[in-house]
Amino acid sequence: MSFRLPTFPGGVHPPDCKAPSAGCPVAAAPMPEKLAVTLAQGLGAPSRPVVAVGDRVLRGQLIAEPGGFVSAAIHAPTSGKVEAIGDCPHPAGVKAHAIYITPDGADEWAPGANVPAPAEAVAALKPKEIVEKVKAAGLVGMGGAAFPTHVKLSPPNDKPIDTVILNGCECEPYLTSDYRMMLEHAPEIVTGLRLLVRAVGAVRGVIAVEANKPDAYERLLREVRGIEGLSCRMVAVKYPQGAEKQLIKAILGREVPSGGLPMDAGALVQNVGTAAAVSDAVCFNRPLTERVVTISGDGIERPANLLCRIGVSYRTLLAAQGVKTEARRLISGGPMMGLAQWTADVPVTKGTSGILVLTTPPPPDWTACINCGKCVEGCPARLMPNRLSKLGEFRRFEDMAGRNVLDCIECGVCTWQCPAKRPIVQWIRQGKNELRLAKLKAEAAKKKAEAPEGVLPK
Amino acid sequence: MTEPAAPQGAPSAPPAPQAPAARLPEKWLVGSSPHARSGETVSQIMWTVALALLPTCAAGVVVFGWYAGLIIVLAASSAVVAEGIVQKALGRKVSVSDGSAAVTGVLLACCLPPNVKWYVPVVGSFVAIFIGKQLFGGLGRNYFNPALIGRAFLQFAFPTQLMMPQWPIVTRGSVFESLTGDIFKVASGTPGGADAVSLATPLAVIDPGTRALPADASPLAALGKGMGLDHGADVLRDLFLGNVPGCIGEVSKLAIILGGLILLFNRYINWRLPVAYVGAALVAVLVLPVKDFAGHWTGIYAADVYWPYIGQTLLVHLLSGGLLLGAVFMITDMVTRPTTVKGQVIYGIAAGVIVAMIRLYGGYPEGVCYSILLVNAARLVVEKYSMPRVFGTKRA
Ligand code: SF4
Numbered sequence: 001m002s003f004r005l006p007t008f009p010g011g012v013h014p015p016d017c018k019a020p021s022a023g024c025p026v027a028a029a030p031m032p033e034k035l036a037v038t039l040a041q042g043l044g045a046p047s048r049p050v051v052a053v054g055d056r057v058l059r060g061q062l063i064a065e066p067g068g069f070v071s072a073a074i075h076a077p078t079s080g081k082v083e084a085i086g087d088c089p090h091p092a093g094v095k096a097h098a099i100y101i102t103p104d105g106a107d108e109w110a111p112g113a114n115v116p117a118p119a120e121a122v123a124a125l126k127p128k129e130i131v132e133k134v135k136a137a138g139l140v141g142m143g144g145a146a147f148p149t150h151v152k153l154s155p156p157n158d159k160p161i162d163t164v165i166l167n168g169c170e171c172e173p174y175l176t177s178d179y180r181m182m183l184e185h186a187p188e189i190v191t192g193l194r195l196l197v198r199a200v201g202a203v204r205g206v207i208a209v210e211a212n213k214p215d216a217y218e219r220l221l222r223e224v225r226g227i228e229g230l231s232c233r234m235v236a237v238k239y240p241q242g243a244e245k246q247l248i249k250a251i252l253g254r255e256v257p258s259g260g261l262p263m264d265a266g267a268l269v270q271n272v273g274t275a276a277a278v279s280d281a282v283c284f285n286r287p288l289t290e291r292v293v294t295i296s297g298d299g300i301e302r303p304a305n306l307l308c309r310i311g312v313s314y315r316t317l318l319a320a321q322g323v324k325t326e327a328r329r330l331i332s333g334g335p336m337m338g339l340a341q342w343t344a345d346v347p348v349t350k351g352t353s354g355i356l357v358l359t360t361p362p363p364p365d366w367t368a369c370i371n372c373g374k375c376v377e378g379c380p381a382r383l384m385p386n387r388l389s390k391l392g393e394f395r396r397f398e399d400m401a402g403r404n405v406l407d408c409i410e411c412g413v414c415t416w417q418c419p420a421k422r423p424i425v426q427w428i429r430q431g432k433n434e435l436r437l438a439k440l441k442a443e444a445a446k447k448k449a450e451a452p453e454g455v456l457p458k
Numbered sequence: 459m460t461e462p463a464a465p466q467g468a469p470s471a472p473p474a475p476q477a478p479a480a481r482l483p484e485k486w487l488v489g490s491s492p493h494a495r496s497g498e499t500v501s502q503i504m505w506t507v508a509l510a511l512l513p514t515c516a517a518g519v520v521v522f523g524w525y526a527g528l529i530i531v532l533a534a535s536s537a538v539v540a541e542g543i544v545q546k547a548l549g550r551k552v553s554v555s556d557g558s559a560a561v562t563g564v565l566l567a568c569c570l571p572p573n574v575k576w577y578v579p580v581v582g583s584f585v586a587i588f589i590g591k592q593l594f595g596g597l598g599r600n601y602f603n604p605a606l607i608g609r610a611f612l613q614f615a616f617p618t619q620l621m622m623p624q625w626p627i628v629t630r631g632s633v634f635e636s637l638t639g640d641i642f643k644v645a646s647g648t649p650g651g652a653d654a655v656s657l658a659t660p661l662a663v664i665d666p667g668t669r670a671l672p673a674d675a676s677p678l679a680a681l682g683k684g685m686g687l688d689h690g691a692d693v694l695r696d697l698f699l700g701n702v703p704g705c706i707g708e709v710s711k712l713a714i715i716l717g718g719l720i721l722l723f724n725r726y727i728n729w730r731l732p733v734a735y736v737g738a739a740l741v742a743v744l745v746l747p748v749k750d751f752a753g754h755w756t757g758i759y760a761a762d763v764y765w766p767y768i769g770q771t772l773l774v775h776l777l778s779g780g781l782l783l784g785a786v787f788m789i790t791d792m793v794t795r796p797t798t799v800k801g802q803v804i805y806g807i808a809a810g811v812i813v814a815m816i817r818l819y820g821g822y823p824e825g826v827c828y829s830i831l832l833v834n835a836a837r838l839v840v841e842k843y844s845m846p847r848v849f850g851t852k853r854a
């Protein structure tokens with residue numbers, strides 16, 4: 001091959017299924033009668049509510065503050081009344097409280113929010129101030145992992161970041177929210193990228209777009225043209241091209257060390273949607289109160305890309321787009337890495353990139369591994385999923401540690417491909433969990449042994 | 459995050475009263491990601507392998523007559539029956555429809571001479587399935603290629619019927635003639651064959667006591683003479699098309715390559731493995747030191763005599779015997795080869811060298827079956843030492 005787009009070794013090509021929603025411009029989702037803003041919006045500690053039941057809140061008003069360093073601020077998605085603070089099902093299955101808000105229909109912004117900042121003021125911001133603004137706006141990664149953005153923007157001094165990569169790959173089938181953002185909000189994405197580059201003191205910013213979205217690529221290319229240090233790269237269409245470590249490998253040729261973070265490879269990866277939100281936060285004082293969510297899947301009547309307020313329930317959105325009677329699965333995120341839901345009463349969070357309704361039947365019973373090697377060939381972490389799966393099959397989870405199970409990114413490539421339909425990722429998760437428990441137990445035992453009055457270790 | 463262990467349903471909470479009525483399923487199917495699977499299945503793979511073997515089988519029938527077809531059918535059906543019986547007896551799920559037993563039977567038939575008695579393939583298939591496959595736990599758990607286990611067993615059980623230098627000669631003219639001529643008339647070819655003239659296989663010609671190609675003549679001409687094919691220059695063509703004595707499935711290289719392309723196209727084999735196997739065998743044939751009966755070195759060690767014929771020597775080794783059949787269908791058997799690409803190359807090279815050694819030094823002119831069985835045993839070790847470097851780790 002004479003010309004090859006940058007990519008990573010391994011990966012697969014599942015059917016992309018993006019056509020049903022790719023052509024749908026972002027439309028406003030219906031405003032429900034009640035919003036459930038969960039306090040666990042991102043990875044890390046849940047946030048602490050700063051409003052009381054009965055309070056009137058305005059859109060963009062702080063309603064919960066970060067519950068720790070790795071935690072994000074939360075703002076009211078619209079104006080209304082705090083109806084209750086209590087239990088709420090969460091798409092990630094975590095136990096979490098939510099602030100229930102009844103919209104008053106005025107959708108009135110809080111004072112100071114949604115006010116454009118003068119260009120000179122933005123230009124004068126110091127890196128620290130940009131990070132502060134990002135933190136105050138409650139930004140989390142919008143690609144799905146929902147890691148608080150300000151944490152990623154605060155690397156320790158000994159880990160300099162030279163490159164900010166914006167992830168516009170959207171390699172999961174069905175999802176088109178990033179694609180629509182790139183088409184419709186290219187200027188904001190580029191502004192956000194420039195702010196991110198400044199915030200971490202990087203020398204370059206790269207927007208990576210998979211080759212199956214040439215129009216988005218062209219659009220962004222036009223936008224970055226002439227801006228020093230910024231570029232737009234087309235990358236090969238392959239799942240999981242948008243996985244952080246794989247994207248860094250493709251763009252920079254660097255491998256994030258095992259157990260390490262992107263900053264260990266001098267890189268920061270942010271989703272394109274997050275970049276647009278950074279621009280909103282810094283240039284318009286607009287906290288994160290809404291996001292684009294793809295509603296699609298073969299069980300949806302009218303696939304769409306909806307601009308949803310944080311806290312609207314899946315049920316509302318599904319009702320608006322119609323669900324076919326053959327619907328079987330409800331997925332938050334993409335079909336490869338998304339989370340299966342048991343109820344449609346979970347709310348949209350800042351990390352919800354898509355809501356899929358699939359008619360996929362349960363997989364057939366798995367059979368013995370036939371050593372086809374497809375999982376080995378496809379594993380982007382270059383593990384031996386066939387061997388891991390055999391350990392899982394015979395419940396030898398403790399032996400998985402010797403097979404680098406912790407380097408698995410749970411991308412699902414192995415399981416997707418397996419002709420024997422073996423639930424490899426499920427076993428791997430069990431293995432990881434087992435290892436975590438064993439570590440906890442070992443720590444507890446060590447503590448006990450070290451305690452002065454403890455029993456003598458045998 | 460909690461992930462339910464197995465797909466199961468949980469009732470959804472009562473619908474929120476404020477939401478517009480959406481007809482949602484009572485229960486959503488939940489389970490661990492990924493929520494989509496590729497359509498590929500084990501039986502699809504196995505039946506595709508069977509399809510890839512079809513040209514080879516067809517060529518066997520065209521060359522040797524319908525009795526060869528009967529052997530193939532007997533071997534395949536006995537394998538299926540054997541698999542069903544063991545699975546039933548052991549209380550395992552009967553999975554004969556996945557096609558793997560049929561493939562084993564066909565592969566076994568492919569490496570049998572076309573004039574064996576009818577019970578030979580039956581016994582072979584039962585041994586292949588009982589000992590070669592189900593004893594280890596069934597499909598995917600066997601360490602050795604079941605068809606080759608069956609073949610190796612038959613070699614000992616019926617040595618006279620499988621004796622290599624005693625192949626039947628082609629019962630008709632060239633493949634072309636029989637394709638255009640009346641195949642059905644030839645179908646009456648006597649089972650076990652009166653037509654079966656005792657003639658050397660191509661490989662046996664290489665090994666007529668000198669343990670090397672005759673040094674005095676062009677290897678191809680000698681080969682042609684040894685096989686009773688007088689059309690000198692066409693020997694190569696006959697070797698390629700299959701118009702030569704040999705096992706049912708190994709005669710037509712054209713058919714084997716066609717099947718190999720089917721496997722490659724479906725990405726069920728990696729080209730590096732057959733190429734490593736064949737390549738290593740040919741290189742080893744050249745470099746392994748062999749003396750002829752007069753005590754003269756041959757191969758590259760007798761460059762003056764052999765050099766002009768090196769190309770022919772290699773072609774004879776490549777196109778005769780079961781090397782190509784083994785390279786395309788046997789050594790590539792998924793279950794019994796390493797999964798890593800690097801491992802497959804090492805594995806192929808090891809098997810290739812062994813083939814050459816058996817061919818050159820062994821008292822037995824063909825070594826494909828044993829070379830593959832030997833490396834089968836080393837599969838896990840080869841795989842272990844050829845694992846890829848885990849992403850983000852340093853090269854050890
Ligand atoms: S083992 Fe982990 S990283 Fe490798 S393919 Fe499977 S899920 Fe992906």
Ligand code: SF4
Nearest residue numbers: 369370372373375418
């Ligand atoms: S994909 Fe499945 S059958 Fe193939 S090697 Fe991996 S675990 Fe085994």
